[in-house]
Amino acid sequence: MDQIAYVNGSFVPLSEAKVSVLDRGFLFADGIYEVAAVLDGKLIDNASHLARLERSVGEIALALPETIARIEEIQKELVKRNALINGMVYLEVTRGADKSRDFAFPKGVKPTLIMFTSVKNIVDAPSAKTGIDVITLPDIRWVRRDIKSVALLAQVLAKQAAAEAGAAEAWMIEDGKVTEGGSSSAFILTRDDVIVTRQNGSEILPGCTRKAVVKLAEEHQLRVEERAFSIDEALAAKEAFITSATVFVQAVVRIDGKKIADGKPGPMTNRLRQIYVDFAKATAT
Numbered sequence: 378m379d380q381i382a383y384v385n386g387s388f389v390p391l392s393e394a395k396v397s398v399l400d401r402g403f404l405f406a407d408g409i410y411e412v413a414a415v416l417d418g419k420l421i422d423n424a425s426h427l428a429r430l431e432r433s434v435g436e437i438a439l440a441l442p443e444t445i446a447r448i449e450e451i452q453k454e455l456v457k458r459n460a461l462i463n464g465m466v467y468l469e470v471t472r473g474a475d476k477s478r479d480f481a482f483p484k485g486v487k488p489t490l491i492m493f494t495s496v497k498n499i500v501d502a503p504s505a506k507t508g509i510d511v512i513t514l515p516d517i518r519w520v521r522r523d524i525k526s527v528a529l530l531a532q533v534l535a536k537q538a539a540a541e542a543g544a545a546e547a548w549m550i551e552d553g554k555v556t557e558g559g560s561s562s563a564f565i566l567t568r569d570d571v572i573v574t575r576q577n578g579s580e581i582l583p584g585c586t587r588k589a590v591v592k593l594a595e596e597h598q599l600r601v602e603e604r605a606f607s608i609d610e611a612l613a614a615k616e617a618f619i620t621s622a623t624v625f626v627q628a629v630v631r632i633d634g635k636k637i638a639d640g641k642p643g644p645m646t647n648r649l650r651q652i653y654v655d656f657a658k659a660t661a662t
């Protein structure tokens with residue numbers, strides 16, 4: 378059965394879901410996206426994703442074509458129409474299709490809103506047991522990484538380099554410090570059991586999973602420091618992990634081919650993963 382996608386007010390088979398070649402998302406990457414996980418047919422931490430969507434579109438003066446409440450209804454309708462149990466809902470809003478290809482915002486053009494779903498078993502992903510490799514490379518992105526823009530070319534190149542090296546993620550480095558992963562937030566656990574992740578700012582995307590994990594860790598009386606860390610510090614760490622909507626909490630066991638500790642997912646990462654899965658199941662909508 379063909380999957381169902383949503384395009385500008387209609388639910389259509391994915392194979393027929395199309396936007397114009399003049400769409401500014403396509404021509405200028407003039408758009409914002411969000412990805413929310415689905416577990417047991419329910420959305421995970423979706424209010425946080427929709428709040429970030431509102432913030433991102435606000436930062437680029439893009440008016441959403443639907444209310445946040447309606448967007449949530451569409452997400453849920455799409456999950457239902459696709460009988461999605463475990464996976465994710467992708468949504469993207471762009472400044473729409475305009476005839477002139479002017480760089481400046483066109484007037485009177487309705488933004489494009491699309492959504493589709495995909496299947497992924499996040500909780501039972503094999504990589505959660507084995508851990509993943511990451512590589513490091515320079516962070517060549519623009520300076521407003523706090524906006525969840527669809528301009529992802531730097532991350533496409535970074536993740537391709539990772540794939541060619543047999544790694545699952547790339548950690549990007551700026552001024553000697555890790556900013557974040559190509560599509561995830563980066564964490565380490567220091568020798569004295571402090572969970573460290575970079576503070577929010579324009580250098581990184583404010584990850585929804587990062588935010589939830591920091592809060593949950595603090596609620597469990599775990600020590601958290603939000604500050605930048607270097608690769609040397611990560612290599613000397615007890616544990617390293619990433620977070621994102623589509624992996625939850627995922628152990629990193631090697632960086633540039635060098636093992637972190639014994640090269641296996643550590644107890645703190647496994648614990649935080651379980652804490653996050655419990656939170657996700659308890660708060661799913």
Ligand code: PLP
Pocket residue numbers: 412557558559560561562582583584585586587620621622623
């Ligand atoms: N950082 C970047 C650059 C990302 O692209 C993502 C997710 O796509 C994240 C962090 C993790 O964010 P979230 O936890 O909201 O999925």
